[in-house]
Amino acid sequence: MAPNPKVVDASRAADTVHDGETVYFGGTVLDRKPMELTRALIGAGRRDLDVVTFAGSLEIELLVAAGSVRSVAAAYVGLGRFGPAPRYVAGVKAGRFDDLEYSEWSLLGRLRAASMGIPFLPTRAGTGSETLAIHDFASVADPYSGDTYVALPPLQPDIALLHAWRASPSGHVQMASPPQHLWDVDVLAARAADRVIVGVDQIVSEEAIASTPEHTRIFGFEVDMVVELPRGSWPTSSPPQHDVDEGAIGTYVSSGGEPGTLDLARHS
Amino acid sequence: MTVSRGEIADLMAVALARMVVAGDVVGVGLGTPIALVAAMVARQTTQHGVHVLAGGALDVSGGVESYLRDPRDQRGLTPGFVPHLDSMDMAERQAMTLQFLRPAQIDRFGNLNTSRIGVRSAPTARFSGGLATADVPTLLPRVIAYHPEHRPRSLPARVDWITGSGRGWAGKTLKAGGTVAVVTDLAVIEFVEGHGRVKSIHPWSSASTVGENTGFELSLPEDALPTPEPTSDELEALEQVDPRRRRDEEVPDRTGRDRRVTS
Numbered sequence: 061m062a063p064n065p066k067v068v069d070a071s072r073a074a075d076t077v078h079d080g081e082t083v084y085f086g087g088t089v090l091d092r093k094p095m096e097l098t099r100a101l102i103g104a105g106r107r108d109l110d111v112v113t114f115a116g117s118l119e120i121e122l123l124v125a126a127g128s129v130r131s132v133a134a135a136y137v138g139l140g141r142f143g144p145a146p147r148y149v150a151g152v153k154a155g156r157f158d159d160l161e162y163s164e165w166s167l168l169g170r171l172r173a174a175s176m177g178i179p180f181l182p183t184r185a186g187t188g189s190e191t192l193a194i195h196d197f198a199s200v201a202d203p204y205s206g207d208t209y210v211a212l213p214p215l216q217p218d219i220a221l222l223h224a225w226r227a228s229p230s231g232h233v234q235m236a237s238p239p240q241h242l243w244d245v246d247v248l249a250a251r252a253a254d255r256v257i258v259g260v261d262q263i264v265s266e267e268a269i270a271s272t273p274e275h276t277r278i279f280g281f282e283v284d285m286v287v288e289l290p291r292g293s294w295p296t297s298s299p300p301q302h303d304v305d306e307g308a309i310g311t312y313v314s315s316g317g318e319p320g321t322l323d324l325a326r327h328s
Numbered sequence: 329m330t331v332s333r334g335e336i337a338d339l340m341a342v343a344l345a346r347m348v349v350a351g352d353v354v355g356v357g358l359g360t361p362i363a364l365v366a367a368m369v370a371r372q373t374t375q376h377g378v379h380v381l382a383g384g385a386l387d388v389s390g391g392v393e394s395y396l397r398d399p400r401d402q403r404g405l406t407p408g409f410v411p412h413l414d415s416m417d418m419a420e421r422q423a424m425t426l427q428f429l430r431p432a433q434i435d436r437f438g439n440l441n442t443s444r445i446g447v448r449s450a451p452t453a454r455f456s457g458g459l460a461t462a463d464v465p466t467l468l469p470r471v472i473a474y475h476p477e478h479r480p481r482s483l484p485a486r487v488d489w490i491t492g493s494g495r496g497w498a499g500k501t502l503k504a505g506g507t508v509a510v511v512t513d514l515a516v517i518e519f520v521e522g523h524g525r526v527k528s529i530h531p532w533s534s535a536s537t538v539g540e541n542t543g544f545e546l547s548l549p550e551d552a553l554p555t556p557e558p559t560s561d562e563l564e565a566l567e568q569v570d571p572r573r574r575r576d577e578e579v580p581d582r583t584g585r586d587r588r589v590t591s
Binding site: 140236242 | 385398455491
């Protein structure tokens with residue numbers, strides 16, 4: 061069997077991420093967060109990361125606690141039904157990193173422009189918003205109607221880190237079916253980013269993928285590295301493997317944001 | 329007259345439900361049970377033909393709990409799942425028509441703040457962020473806000489940060505109406521041309537209580553009536569769609585505040 065360079069361990073994957081790069085973190089709120097890949101980045105001592113995520117939670121908490129972050133670009137950072145993200149909020153208030161708040165349309169629209177390979181995406185969304193004004197987007201006149209739109213430029217992260225159910229050695233990535241809410245935002249991020257690393261609960265054979273093609277959501281040619289990380293999204297969910305570990309998140313919140321409570325090794 | 333969290337949640341939900349009109353397709357965001365209950369109550373009572381899209385699933389039967397289930401457990405309960413990017417396109421082309429939003433602050437223009445208090449580089453408060461709060465007021469035909477704690481700092485003269493502009497967007501073909509109203513624990517207020525106008529006052533409140541707790545000037549038309557109590561049909565629908573009363577979680581505990589809403 062030919063060696064397959066796509067399957068690597070977490071520390072090798074982290075070595076390919078450099079200080080100062082723009083890193084998209086997949087998953088949304090308490091679902092499918094690439095927690096083990098985040099821990100590996102922190103373990104490798106990465107600094108000055110420009111973090112991008114649609115809806116961030118515990119991965120942002122770990123990165124902020126470790127001092128790895130130069131900026132956080134997100135349309136939401138919080139712990140869902142568990143309330144605010146304590147480390148993130150404290151970091152913003154203390155000005156420890158640049159708070160690049162986005163609206164949903166502006167962040168996902170920029171990723172869509174990158175994914176589509178187009179120079180900008182026009183939208184009506186967010187006109188008059190001070191959150192959009194942070195980004196100083198240009199406007200564009202519709203050459204047909206004359207109406208004015210926000211022109212969202214592409215956002216191509218240097219790297220996207222995702223967590224998914226399973227993948228083959230060649231990098232075909234599968235998700236639960238019917239898929240979890242917001243699954244397609246992960247696929248979008250993979251298609252917008254320059255490089256893609258996917259942590260999965262299981263690596264399975266190419267034959268296993270081919271026998272269940274309805275689960276395949278990202279294709280091997282779109283993926284650079286695959287890392288087998290059972291419970292790699294813990295304590296966030298990973299369908300169909302496990303749901304959110306509410307007890308662990310409750311412990312984190314009641315500890316006031318103690319990163320040690322999110323150590324997977326202690327819970328395996 | 330004292331009022332419980334449950335009574336407040338019930339009246340806010342039905343007041344929102346009554347603003348749903350025939351043909352609406354209601355989008356419901358994350359973590360807003362009153363919005364979800366309101367849309368489902370409308371569908372169950374007066375507007376059977378409307379559609380409710382929440383958590384990526386359309387028209388889930390079986391109540392609020394069913395919407396919160398994993399998609400694999402929604403088989404048999406929903407006609408189908410809508411990928412998120414598709415639902416954004418539905419909003420942009422106005423196939424989705426209405427969303428209920430829960431901001432931290434709302435002002436007389438219907439501007440919404442879900443972001444922060446203070447300057448961006450060193451705020452005194454940072455909320456979780458607005459997701460589509462900035463977007464839907466300039467996309468959808470209508471946005472209706474709700475706030476379970478009506479007081480001057482929640483309804484200030486000017487929001488500390490404009491996450492979403494209340495004014496909407498008007499183009500040659502599509503027009504977005506912006507934030508057209510807010511339902512609070514005290515009243516229903518409509519926004520008309522940069523002005524707040526009281527539409528109705530909840531039974532446990534009064535014109536003076538509403539005025540004292542609002543940071544901007546309100547017009548109080550002579551025809552402002554008490555907000556009608558939930559009807560028996562509405563109460564039945566509330567019980568059916570939310571028997572575990574998740575809607576109450578959005579209403580702050582009233583301890584120490586009952587006096588303000590006592591007459």
